[in-house]
Each structure stands twice: as structure tokens, then as C-alpha cells.
Amino acid sequence: MDLMTDISTQLSQSDSARLAQVRELAQGKIRRQSIDYWNREDFAPALVAELGAAGLGAVQLEDCSHLARGLIHAELARADISLSSVVGIHNELVLGMINELGSEAQREMWLPRLGKLEAFGAFAMTEPEHGSDIAGGMSTRVRREGGEYILSGRKRWIGMGTIADFALVWAREPESGAIGAYLVESDRPGFRASKIGNKIGLRIMQNADIELDDVRIPVENKLPGATGFAAANHLLMQSRAWVGWQAAGAMLATLDVCTAYAASREQFGKPLASFQLIQQALAEIAGNASACLAMMGNIARKQEAGELTMADAALAKSTATRLARDAAAKGRALLGGNGVSSEYEMAKIFCDVEILHTYEGTYEINSLIVGRALTGTGAFV
Ligand SMILES: Cc1cc2nc3c(=O)[nH]c(=O)nc-3n(C[C@H](O)[C@H](O)[C@H](O)COP(=O)(O)OP(=O)(O)OC[C@H]3O[C@@H](n4cnc5c(N)ncnc54)[C@H](O)[C@@H]3O)c2cc1C
Structure with a gap:
């Protein structure tokens, strides 16, 4: 069972190849090496340079589908959520903002270096x-x-x-x-x-x-x-959808870490993976991830058709981060004591998911945007 492969079958050959390239870099280098920087609360220039060399400074301008772009962001978050935020905010709210709202001179001055992650x-x-x-x-x-x-x-x-x-x-x-x-x-x-x-x-x-x-x-x-704020809202609508993909990546990471741990850790003379309650936890984490990927696939279709609304993006962001928080809590518990050490990755994912829940409009504010669309009554302005 591979949730990422299931959704990736919808990609063109070139988008699939690009995603595979990003996954290799993310899993091969970023995932393990990010732990030390995360523990020290340090920026990671060497890893960011690798991301730049792989063209991730200008994902926003790539000639690929919205689904492929979303899955690229999910693969980055699956390896490390901090660096996926560096890349995502850079693309959605910096390079993307200059490209969409900047002057010709600003685009000429900044886009080439931003695109290579040589300027920030x-x-x-x-x-x-x-x-x-x-x-x-x-x-x-x-x-x-x-x-x-x-x-x-x-x-x-x-x-x-x-x-x-x-x-x-x-x-x-x-x-x-x-x-x-x-x-x-x-x-x-x-x-x-x-x-x-x-x-x-x-x-x-x-x-x-x-x-x-x-x-x-x-x-x-x-x-x-x-x-006006409408221009900001347009950018934030797209970037909230991006956070949905980050949350999907966080849940895939949770599943990766938990299935591996359940297979290797033995208690009562048997692997954790053989216990029914552990299997139920894994099934719930997989269920959250699968539901999120399907929802995000729908968001990508709306983006492709130019039909994404503020309420769609708010629903995706709030739901995806709620599911990710639930999955991360189950994952952290599944690792027992080792679930609180970032060496085992789960604690790092658990903490990073808290930020996804809060930034780009909190869970509550995004819920209220959905509530306003459902009821016609604004409860927060
Ligand atoms: C790690 C991190 C990175 C960030 N990066 C950026 C960035 O790059 N650029 C940037 O501009 N901002 C950034 N932010 C800011 C982020 O967008 C804000 O933290 C967020 O919008 C919430 O604002 P606040 O923290 O002031 O919380 P508050 O607005 O004070 O809210 C506190 C609590 O009250 C709730 N609340 C508020 N009003 C209502 C209401 N009417 N009804 C119900 N509940 C309500 C909120 O949901 C929250 O739970 C970042 C934040 C974090 C933590």
C-alpha cells in the first residue's frame, strides 16, 4: 500500500519524473541531515543550496500541473517541514508575490536570484x-x-x-x-x-x-x-492550499516513521506491528493521509480550472492540519518514550505540525471562513 504512488498515477510522465527527482533529494539528503539543524534551531544553508540546485526556488514558475506542484511540496514536508516552509513561503508569498504583483523592474531585479535560492x-x-x-x-x-x-x-x-x-x-x-x-x-x-x-x-x-x-x-x-487587502487575500488563498499539501506530507512522514518503528520494535516478544491496537493506529494515520490527499487532489483540480475560492482553501487548510495533528499525536504515542526524542523523527513532526495548525490563518479563523460560506453569517468581522 503506497498512498503517494496511488495519487501520482494522475501525473504526466514529465511531472512524475520531476516528483521522483524531488523525492530522491528529500529522502536521500534532507530527511536525515535536517534533524541536527532542527535540534540546534539553526538555519541550514547547505541543505537550502541543494534545494536551490534542484530548482526548488522557482517551483511556482515551473511548467507543471497544480497537482504535481502540490505533491512536490508534500514530498518536501515528508522529509522536513521546516525546509518545506522555507521553500513554500519563498515560492508562494515572495517569488510568487513579486511575479504577480510586482513591477517589471522588480521582476527583472529579483526573480533570477530568487529562483535559484541565491536571494531571499x-x-x-x-x-x-x-x-x-x-x-x-x-x-x-x-x-x-x-x-x-x-x-x-x-x-x-x-x-x-x-x-x-x-x-x-x-x-x-x-x-x-x-x-x-x-x-x-x-x-x-x-x-x-x-x-x-x-x-x-x-x-x-x-x-x-x-x-x-x-x-x-x-x-x-x-x-x-x-x-488593498484583496490582493493579499488572493495570495493567501493559494498559500493556504499549499499548507494543505504540507499537512499531507506530514501525515505521510508520520506513516513512514510509525510503520518502520512498529516493524522493528519488539515488546512481549513480538514486533509492535503484530498488535491489533498498533495496527488500528496505523490504519487511522493512513486514513487521515489518504483523505487529505484526495481532498488536496480536488483542490488542485479547482486551481487548474481557476475555480478555487477562499472557502475551499480555508476548508482544505483547516481540515488537513486537523487531520495532521490527530495523526501526529497517534504517531507520537505509538513510539512510546522514543516518541519524545527528535532522533526518532516523530517528535519533530509532532512539533512542526503545531505550526501548520496556526500559521497562514489559524485553524479557528479558517474554520470561521468556512462557517461564513456555509451560513452566510460572518462570525469574526
Ligand atoms: C512559526 C510561525 C511562522 C510564521 N510566519 C509568518 C510570516 O512569514 N509572515 C507573517 O506575516 N506572519 C507569519 N506568522 C504569523 C501567523 O500568521 C500568526 O501567528 C497567525 O495569523 C495568528 O496570529 P496570532 O499569533 O497573533 O494569534 P491571535 O490572532 O492573537 O490568536 C490567538 C488565538 O485566538 C484565536 N482567535 C482570534 N480571533 C478569534 C475569533 N474571532 N474567533 C475565534 N478565535 C479567535 C486564534 O485562532 C488563536 O487560537 C507565523 C507564525 C508562526 C507561529
């Missing part, structure tokens, strides 16, 4: 005082003075914030109330990023607090397509 950006929306209510609450300010914009405010949780060459900062013009996005190079005076330490998950991805203290940028650094 950060998507800077969340603030210390505004997370779920960021659309209405955004307090980072921007004002124009001659040929420059001046930005002030604070951002929190910003992925790659301490490493990135620039941040795509979302800010509000106080007079008009208009929200827009601005490319702020990290060496501009007044820009400070500090690492948020002691995270329980995504420990390789470096998240930052960012302070913007009257940072001046040329007017050309505004992203012309990033007008």
Missing part, C-alpha cells in the same frame, strides 16, 4: 498586536515624501526575517487607510530584524521580529499590484 525575501504582514485581525488592525504606517516612501512600525513572526535580502512589508497609509506592500531591503537604515528563539516547531526556519524606524525607500519599491 520575507513576507511581512503579522504584527505584535495584530495577528488574526491584521486586515482591519494593521498599524504599520507608510507615508510619501517626494520620491520616497517612509515606513514605521513593527512586524512579528516573519519567516526568514533575519536572513532575507528584503522584506515585502504590508503597511497602511494613515490618511486614505489604503493597504499596500513595499519592498524594503534589509540594509536600509532603520530596518532591524531579530531572531525569535525557543520555538517548539519549524526550528530551521528563522522567524523574526522586525522593527521599521522611519525606513526610507524609493517610490519604485512599492508593489504596483498590491492594492
Whole structure:
């Protein structure tokens, strides 16, 4: 029984070959080597360079189906969820954002190096005082003075914030109330990023607090397509679908780790795999993964047809991360005491899944987006 092979049969030959190449890199190098970086809460430049050499800096621009792109992200998450977040946010919310909402000059300047993972950006929306209510609450300010914009405010949780060459900062013009996005190079005076330490998950991805203290940028650094929160919502709709694929990868990883452990660990003179309750746990983990892959296959079909809605993406993100959390808890228990040591991988997956549940719109907020679509009544705005 191989859940990934089942869904991969829907791919073209070239998409299948590409997926196999990514799986080989992910399972051959990324999976084992990521553990040490994760334990030390360190970025992994050597592994990121390998991902860049394999073309994963520009998955978003690849000529492949949405299903293939989703499965590539799932294979990365199956090996390591932190590095899959580095690649996913880079593609969905940095390279993808410049490609879709940037100017020709911004595309020319940044896409070639971003595509090779030789340059990095950060998507800077969340603030210390505004997370779920960021659309209405955004307090980072921007004002124009001659040929420059001046930005002030604070951002929190910003992925790659301490490493990135620039941040795509979302800010509000106080007079008009208009929200827009601005490319702020990290060496501009007044820009400070500090690492948020002691995270329980995504420990390789470096998240930052960012302070913007009257940072001046040329007017050309505004992203012309990033007008209003609707532009952000369009990006977030696609990136929530990507988190669904990450959750699918997390469940496949859980199944990989648990089936191998159940076969090798003996208690009462027999392998764990021979006990009925262990088999039930494995069946439930496989069931969660299989349901998620089928749901995500449907999301990919909608993306292909240009029919994905905010509610579809919110349903996929919330359901996939709920199932992944359930599978990870069962997996962690199945490994007994070894389930709390990242050496056995399960604890690492267990902790990383917590972040999937919270970022890109929390489980609760995504549920409320679905609830609004089902009832016609908004319960959170
Ligand atoms: C590791 C990590 C990486 C991240 N990366 C980025 C990034 O790169 N860029 C970026 O901009 N942001 C990033 N984020 C921020 C992330 O998107 C926010 O954490 C998330 O949106 C929630 O905001 P908050 O943490 O302020 O929680 P809050 O909004 O304070 O919510 C706290 C709790 O209250 C619940 N809640 C809030 N309002 C309601 C309501 N109306 N009804 C019911 N429940 C409610 C929430 O669901 C949550 O459980 C990241 C976060 C983490 C943890």
C-alpha cells in the first residue's frame, strides 16, 4: 500500500519524473541531515543550496500541473517541514508575490536570484498586536515624501526575517487607510530584524521580529499590484492550499516513521506491528493521509480550472492540519518514550505540525471562513 504512488498515477510522465527527482533529494539528503539543524534551531544553508540546485526556488514558475506542484511540496514536508516552509513561503508569498504583483523592474531585479535560492525575501504582514485581525488592525504606517516612501512600525513572526535580502512589508497609509506592500531591503537604515528563539516547531526556519524606524525607500519599491487587502487575500488563498499539501506530507512522514518503528520494535516478544491496537493506529494515520490527499487532489483540480475560492482553501487548510495533528499525536504515542526524542523523527513532526495548525490563518479563523460560506453569517468581522 503506497498512498503517494496511488495519487501520482494522475501525473504526466514529465511531472512524475520531476516528483521522483524531488523525492530522491528529500529522502536521500534532507530527511536525515535536517534533524541536527532542527535540534540546534539553526538555519541550514547547505541543505537550502541543494534545494536551490534542484530548482526548488522557482517551483511556482515551473511548467507543471497544480497537482504535481502540490505533491512536490508534500514530498518536501515528508522529509522536513521546516525546509518545506522555507521553500513554500519563498515560492508562494515572495517569488510568487513579486511575479504577480510586482513591477517589471522588480521582476527583472529579483526573480533570477530568487529562483535559484541565491536571494531571499520575507513576507511581512503579522504584527505584535495584530495577528488574526491584521486586515482591519494593521498599524504599520507608510507615508510619501517626494520620491520616497517612509515606513514605521513593527512586524512579528516573519519567516526568514533575519536572513532575507528584503522584506515585502504590508503597511497602511494613515490618511486614505489604503493597504499596500513595499519592498524594503534589509540594509536600509532603520530596518532591524531579530531572531525569535525557543520555538517548539519549524526550528530551521528563522522567524523574526522586525522593527521599521522611519525606513526610507524609493517610490519604485512599492508593489504596483498590491492594492488593498484583496490582493493579499488572493495570495493567501493559494498559500493556504499549499499548507494543505504540507499537512499531507506530514501525515505521510508520520506513516513512514510509525510503520518502520512498529516493524522493528519488539515488546512481549513480538514486533509492535503484530498488535491489533498498533495496527488500528496505523490504519487511522493512513486514513487521515489518504483523505487529505484526495481532498488536496480536488483542490488542485479547482486551481487548474481557476475555480478555487477562499472557502475551499480555508476548508482544505483547516481540515488537513486537523487531520495532521490527530495523526501526529497517534504517531507520537505509538513510539512510546522514543516518541519524545527528535532522533526518532516523530517528535519533530509532532512539533512542526503545531505550526501548520496556526500559521497562514489559524485553524479557528479558517474554520470561521468556512462557517461564513456555509451560513452566510460572518462570525469574526
Ligand atoms: C512559526 C510561525 C511562522 C510564521 N510566519 C509568518 C510570516 O512569514 N509572515 C507573517 O506575516 N506572519 C507569519 N506568522 C504569523 C501567523 O500568521 C500568526 O501567528 C497567525 O495569523 C495568528 O496570529 P496570532 O499569533 O497573533 O494569534 P491571535 O490572532 O492573537 O490568536 C490567538 C488565538 O485566538 C484565536 N482567535 C482570534 N480571533 C478569534 C475569533 N474571532 N474567533 C475565534 N478565535 C479567535 C486564534 O485562532 C488563536 O487560537 C507565523 C507564525 C508562526 C507561529
